[in-house]
Amino acid sequence: EGLLVESGGGLVQPGGSLRLSCAASGFTFSTYVINWVRQAPGKGLEWVSAISPTGKGTYYLDSVKGRFTVSRDNSKNTLYLQMNSLRAEDAAIYYCTKEDGVLHLASDIWGQGTMVSVSS
């Protein structure tokens, strides 16, 4: 079935940095696109970033371009999101998701999420 477990969230001051991790198990991590999706408190879902199976292709929401960097280490079955110059509006639960091409690129596995708070 597969499992994703996020970590690395926490409280950071505006302008600060944080690195999120997403550990995968139970599926062949290196063959799937993985996304980051966030949800601000009481709000809806917002796609943030995606990375191709090899890591050569990366994609970002316009509002995080130049501040966030997605990467992966397929030898460790782990995805990362480096978040710099954090703003109040970046505060959210961050989920990593596995995207399945057989399922028309739907996200069939979601992690439990990690909370990022941005406040002085």
Next chain:
Amino acid sequence: IQMTQSPSSLSASVGDRVIITCRSSQNIVNYLNWYQQKPGKAPQLLIYAASSLQSGVPSRFSGRGSGTDFTLTISGLQPEDFATYYCQESYTTPRTFGPGTRVEIK
């Protein structure tokens, strides 16, 4: 691509038939997915490719549509179905979500 959903919320009783509508601003063929999210939990995939039921999802959930107009139907609402439902297009990046439809108990 912009995604809209209607209604934004609804109240229904156990056993009711519920229909949620999702519309995209561009033709997304059938690259439309539906997710269910319960409070404090991660979303779960219900429907992919507009009308295909994800493994393990009860058959009372069904999806229809293509192009720009899509629906999610719950036939015979159960107590565990009270949740927020999101559509998402997977035709392009960003993979835009709809704003959500909250289904509450009447």
